[in-house]
Amino acid sequence: MMMMMMMMNSRTLLPTVLLLFGLATVFAQSSAPKHVCETKNGTNCEECLKNVTCLWCIKTKSCITYPVKTILPPHALCPLNDARWGLCWMNFQALIITLAVVGGVIIIAFLICLFCCCKCENFGSNRFESKMERQTNKTKTKQEERRAEMKQRHDDIRKKYGLSGQNPYSKFA
Incomplete structure (x- = not known):
């Protein structure tokens, strides 16, 4: 019984630890200042994009918090040609086009x-069906040949013993 309780505790321990870790992460992110990206305005693109929530605008040379409420950053905030997110060497417009093409190719x-x-x-199923049909026909043909051979042997035996006359039991059938 004690062993079962220890197993039960070890089974619930990992999910509990993961839940607590997840909650701690959520609370840490929600309590973090909202304008972390704006503090990196005087730096470069690489420094800005170390944080995933940041967007670098080459035109204004500023680090902006990515506007998650709009899927794409508005043109007034930063034009797509000048926006960098994730990679400094690829603009946001090229990233979107590349992802769309790759996604389309995968779907196609x-x-x-x-x-x-x-x-x-x-x-394949048509081939299988035709193969089964050929096999069935072959089996039927062999069976008919065996029946004919057996009938011929029976007739030969009847002739040999003089029983080739009408079967006396045929009138009952």
């Missing part, structure tokens, strides 16, 4: 694979 490749797999599966 997935649809092509899905179409080909379904078509190949149907083709």
